[in-house]
Amino acid sequence: MAKITMREAISQALMEEMDRDPNVFIMGEEVGVWGGSYAVTKGFYDKYGPKRVKDTPIAENAIVGGAIGAAMAGLRPVAELMTINFAFSAMDYIVNQAAKLHYMFGGQFTVPLVIRTVGGGGRQLGATHSQTPDAIFAHFPGLKVVSPGTPEDAKGLLKSAIRSNDPVFFIEHATMYQVRGEVPDGEYLIPIGKSKVQRAGKDLTIVTYCKGLELSMKAAEELSKEGIEAEIVDLRTLRPLDMEPVLESFKKTNRAIVVEEGWKSYGVGAEVVSGITEEAFDYMDAPVLRVAQKEVPLPYNRALEQAALPQVPDIVATAKEVLR
Amino acid sequence: MKKEQLLDMYHQMVLVRRVEERGMELYQAGKIGGFMHLYIGQEAVGTGLIAAREDRDRVITAYRDHGVAINCGISADEVMAELLGKVTGMSRGKGGSMHMASVEKNMWGGHAIVGGHLPIAAGLAIRDQYEGNDNVTICMFGDGATNIGYFHEALNLSKAWGLRVLWVCENNQYGMGTAVERASAVTEIYQKADGYAMKSSQVDGMDVMKVYEAAKEAIDYVRKEGQPYFLEIDTYRYQGHSMGDPERYRSRDEVKKWHEKDPIGVFNKYLIENKIASAKKLSEIEASVEEEVEKSIEFAETSPEPGMDELFKHVYVEETSA
Numbered sequence: 001m002a003k004i005t006m007r008e009a010i011s012q013a014l015m016e017e018m019d020r021d022p023n024v025f026i027m028g029e030e031v032g033v034w035g036g037s038y039a040v041t042k043g044f045y046d047k048y049g050p051k052r053v054k055d056t057p058i059a060e061n062a063i064v065g066g067a068i069g070a071a072m073a074g075l076r077p078v079a080e081l082m083t084i085n086f087a088f089s090a091m092d093y094i095v096n097q098a099a100k101l102h103y104m105f106g107g108q109f110t111v112p113l114v115i116r117t118v119g120g121g122g123r124q125l126g127a128t129h130s131q132t133p134d135a136i137f138a139h140f141p142g143l144k145v146v147s148p149g150t151p152e153d154a155k156g157l158l159k160s161a162i163r164s165n166d167p168v169f170f171i172e173h174a175t176m177y178q179v180r181g182e183v184p185d186g187e188y189l190i191p192i193g194k195s196k197v198q199r200a201g202k203d204l205t206i207v208t209y210c211k212g213l214e215l216s217m218k219a220a221e222e223l224s225k226e227g228i229e230a231e232i233v234d235l236r237t238l239r240p241l242d243m244e245p246v247l248e249s250f251k252k253t254n255r256a257i258v259v260e261e262g263w264k265s266y267g268v269g270a271e272v273v274s275g276i277t278e279e280a281f282d283y284m285d286a287p288v289l290r291v292a293q294k295e296v297p298l299p300y301n302r303a304l305e306q307a308a309l310p311q312v313p314d315i316v317a318t319a320k321e322v323l324r
Numbered sequence: 325m326k327k328e329q330l331l332d333m334y335h336q337m338v339l340v341r342r343v344e345e346r347g348m349e350l351y352q353a354g355k356i357g358g359f360m361h362l363y364i365g366q367e368a369v370g371t372g373l374i375a376a377r378e379d380r381d382r383v384i385t386a387y388r389d390h391g392v393a394i395n396c397g398i399s400a401d402e403v404m405a406e407l408l409g410k411v412t413g414m415s416r417g418k419g420g421s422m423h424m425a426s427v428e429k430n431m432w433g434g435h436a437i438v439g440g441h442l443p444i445a446a447g448l449a450i451r452d453q454y455e456g457n458d459n460v461t462i463c464m465f466g467d468g469a470t471n472i473g474y475f476h477e478a479l480n481l482s483k484a485w486g487l488r489v490l491w492v493c494e495n496n497q498y499g500m501g502t503a504v505e506r507a508s509a510v511t512e513i514y515q516k517a518d519g520y521a522m523k524s525s526q527v528d529g530m531d532v533m534k535v536y537e538a539a540k541e542a543i544d545y546v547r548k549e550g551q552p553y554f555l556e557i558d559t560y561r562y563q564g565h566s567m568g569d570p571e572r573y574r575s576r577d578e579v580k581k582w583h584e585k586d587p588i589g590v591f592n593k594y595l596i597e598n599k600i601a602s603a604k605k606l607s608e609i610e611a612s613v614e615e616e617v618e619k620s621i622e623f624a625e626t627s628p629e630p631g632m633d634e635l636f637k638h639v640y641v642e643e644t645s646a
Contacts, residue, residue: 025454051454057484062443062477069447072432073382075454092440092474105425105433106416107638141639165641 001184007177009151010116011040013158014078016187018048021076024162027054028063028080028116037082038118038177060086064093064115068167071113072101076162084119084171085129087137098167099142113167114158119147120173120211120261121309127297130305132262134210135271137169138238144192145238147171149213151181153236156190164192173211173261195242197249201231204319205249207272208259209235212291212310216259219315230319238268243275250276254285255322259315264292286322291315325375325536330600331609333375333532337367337588338613340391343400346617347390347407351567355625356407360421363391365562368587369494370395370464372535373557376543377462382452384432384445385464387422388494388561392464396431398424400620410627417630418638438499439469442478442491449487460546464492468499470513482552483520489552490542491517494529497558500565501573517554529559530585533594559587 004012018024025048026032026041032055035042045053056063060081067079081087087094094115101109121130138145144166148154154172161168198213199220208216213234220230231249235241250256256276258269269290276288294308344362351360363370366388374383374395385392393403398414406413407421414426415434422436432448435441445463452459469475470493482489493513497504505511517524523545527538535557542553560582564571595601 054485057477057480059477059481061474062446062481065440065443065474065478066447066450066481069444070450070454071447072444073448073451075451092437093443096437097440097444101433102641103638104415104419104423106414106418108415108425108427109433110641112641144640 001182003180003182004151005177006151006154006172006179007038007040009155009183010158010172011042013155013162014041014044017159017162018052023074024076024078025052025054026078026080027056027067029056029058029082031055031080036080038174060090061093064090065097067113067115068093068097068101068111071111072109076112078114078116078162081115081117083129083174084117084133085131087115087117094137094169095140095143099140102166103142110165111167112165114161114170115168116170116172118172118174120175121293121298121305122175124300124302124305126300130298132260132293134171134238134262135267138268142167143239144168145171146192146236147210147238148236149210149234150198151179152183153190153234155183156188157192157236160189160192163189168192171210176211176214179214193237193240193242195233195235195237195245197231197245198234199230199232201229201253203228203253203255204230204323205246205253205256206230206232206259206315206319207235207246207256208232209238209268211261212259215310215312216315218312219319222312222316223319228319228323235268241271243279246272246276247280250280251283254283256288257291257315257318257322258288259291259310261310262293263295264290265295267292286324289318289322291318327600329375330595333371334591334595334606335609335613336371336395337532337591338610339400339616340367340370340394341588342613342617343394343403343620344390346621347404348567350407350621356421357409358420359387359566360407361388361566362561362563363388365582365587366494366496366529366559367391368532368535368591369529369557369559372532373462373464373492373539376536376539377460379430380459381543382430382432382448382459382461383464384441384448384461385434386438386441386466386469387434387436388466389422389424389434393424393426393431393434396426396429398426398429398431400616401623404620404624405627408624408627409629410624411630411634412623412627416634418634439465439472439474441465442469442474443481445489446478446481446487449482449489453485453487458488458547458550460488460490460543462490462492462543464494466499467493467495467497467504467513468507470516471499471508479517479520479522479552479554483522486550487552488546488550490546491552491554493554493556495556495558496561498565498573501569503573514554514556522552522554524554524556526556526558529557530587530590532587532591
């Protein structure tokens with residue numbers, strides 16, 4: 001087991017898949033000569049050349065639309081959207097084309113496409129560059145939406161995404177590229193659509209993913225000092241959502257909170273809470289509460305921004321509330 | 325061109341028209357649902373253009389796609405079955421009028437978001453460039469699509485990357501009910517290609533032979549030069565934008581004027597005057613089309629509806645629990 005950063009994990013996944021399959025290629029803004037705006041594809045252009053590492057114009061419709069066409073015709077593009085905030089410009093291609101072409105043409109077309117993108121706040125980039133709108137993308141049948149919280153999962157899930165014959169929207173977090181974690185030696189895959197217990201516990205269940213995992217792990221350590229053992233279920237994939245480990249954990253702890261970085265309204269937490277209510281109502285000892293972003297566009301000022309984002313103390317306090 | 329090919333083109337044009345005229349009746353009888361956009365009046369465009377392609381050249385178009393589907397070799401049976409929402413349609417009754425396609429016939433849809441398929445066309449051409457072949461992707465769209473952002477991004481990318489795309493604007497004078505001069509800053513649409521340093525030309529789309537010649541030249545250019553090309557084909561749709569169009573935006577006289585240049589009439593005259601076929605031979609073709617269309621309706625009407633298992637099929641390629 002080697003300890004590597006999230007950035008290295010994603011980079012390794014891309015490189016391994018490009019080495020394995022000559023039909024895998026990357027296209028996006030500044031992925032080539034620049035080396036990727038988050039340095040994930042540093043060195044790729046020199047290794048693979050301009051045919052397989054394509055610098056595109058700043059034109060999100062051309063990036064995702066072009067990648068869809070190439071995928072329909074038999075290639076395996078990994079299209080990079082510099083940030084998830086720019087995905088709105090390409091919304092038609094993500095939700096109206098990629099998610100529907102296989103179904104709408106009765107299975108004639110397949111779109112083996114990965115869209116890699118970067119979301120999340122906390123870098124003082126202002127309201128248009130700091131969003132965590134993951135739930136929007138998870139709304140559409142036909143699309144798979146993945147958002148890992150550890151280097152191990154990022155690597156294994158990205159490799160699965162590239163091999164998937166369905167379009168996968170792969171969300172990374174802007175503040176997590178330096179997060180370190182152990183990854184297995186040698187090649188491994190992690191299946192899309194499987195939630196995972198990342199920390200065992202008996203007193204309550206914390207359901208989360210991506211940045212929320214990092215925060216929830218810290219919160220669990222705090223709680224542990226007070227004798228409260230939280231079990232953490234990491235969704236990893238938002239669609240198709242695997243509720244089984246969530247329900248299994250909840251049936252044991254009877255209490256849960258959901259932690260997400262996006263806004264609370266119509267969010268991932270709302271979906272998880274509904275699922276628990278529908279499937280495990282009889283096991284419920286307290287209302288399931290949500291920790292999420294305040295309902296404001298994220299401000300630039302550091303203190304204001306941090307106040308709007310979910311923090312470790314919020315998780316600790318909410319956990320205690322459901323344990324009262 | 326050989327006599328057989330010319331007669332086949334005549335057959336296609338008459339077939340496209342009759343499939344749609346009968347389709348109109350079926351729509352009015354409530355057997356076809358949703359939107360239906362008819363190609364009647366524009367038959368020379370798809371027929372001449374696609375006659376000029378090789379089978380390996382890809383075709384992709386917008387939602388006015390029944391004619392193009394037939395031009396690409398999809399049978400009237402399958403077109404009619406898809407219109408009636410039957411499982412024997414090429415999209416298994418899940419696509420409908422606007423979503424006809426056949427990978428086998430190199431016909432990549434049938435796309436219903438105006439301009440949305442232009443970047444996808446560029447993507448199809450990316451594959452061919454990646455493979456190192458010289459296949460051409462023929463992308464058809466209406467005049468209305470040249471005003472939307474997708475158009476700009478797709479044309480720009482195709483020229484910047486040297487993609488083999490033949491961009492074909494079917495200028496039928498109106499984007500829905502808005503005339504070209506009311507919607508577009510540039511009314512000579514082929515001139516928009518200048519903004520991308522792309523070669524372009526314009527041709528009369530009511531004359532299938534002129535369309536064929538222009539398309540042949542354009543396809544040859546794209547194949548040889550490894551560059552995109554922009555071809556504007558001027559035409560006219562006789563029917564409304566879609567079924568149930570009140571047509572307040574144009575006069576009867578205008579429609580009548582275009583009827584005088586009817587593409588089937590023009591081609592009929594050409595074939596007789598050049599002694600390629602007798603009037604009798606052409607009548608025989610028309611009669612055979614009647615039979616073919618009749619059979620296609622029977623095929624569609626007697627075909628099964630998609631089973632309820634189709635509802636959840638094809639959401640994903642890979643089975644998922646959700």
